[in-house]
Structures are given as C-alpha cells and as structure tokens.
Amino acid sequence: MSRLLLVVLLLANVGTAIGVVYARHLHRQSFIELARLEKTRDELNIEFGRLQLEQATVAESNRIDAIARTRLGMKFPEASDVVVIQP
Incomplete structure (x- = not known):
C-alpha cells in the first residue's frame, strides 16, 4: 500500500514538474x-x-499658394474679373 502511494506521489510530482516547465515555456x-x-x-x-x-x-497654405502660382500659373482674380450673381 505504501509503495502504491509512493508511486502515485512520484507520478504526481513528475506531472507537476512537467506542467511547470510547459507553463514557463508558454510564458516565454x-x-x-x-x-x-x-x-x-x-x-x-x-x-x-x-x-x-x-x-x-x-x-x-504658404506652400500650396507658392505651388499654385509657380507650377500652375494661378493668381487671385482682379476685382474687375469677379462677377456677382444675384438669386
């Protein structure tokens, strides 16, 4: 009876040790x-x-304005070029 208990405790101890090693592996x-x-x-x-x-x-905005003026040749319209449409 004591031998059986010893074997069971030994297997439980080995199983627990394997479980700890596996848990540490997963943790890593x-x-x-x-x-x-x-x-x-x-x-x-x-x-x-x-x-x-x-x-x-x-x-x-300064960069956009400079690009619009230099690359696209854009400028603000003159007052005479502005047309107001009344509804």
Missing part, C-alpha cells in the same frame, strides 16, 4: 511575442509621427 513564448508586438507598435508610432509631420508640411 508569450513574452517574446509581446516584445515583438511592442517593437512593431513603437515603429508604427514613429512612422505615424513622421507622416503627421509630412502632412503638416505638405498642407501648409
């Missing part, structure tokens, strides 16, 4: 995935900041 895999995802998040945040800065630069 999860931690590696978390670190990878955090790195990706940080890279995306940096890229988003760059894109916001680029958008602010491209959408600046």
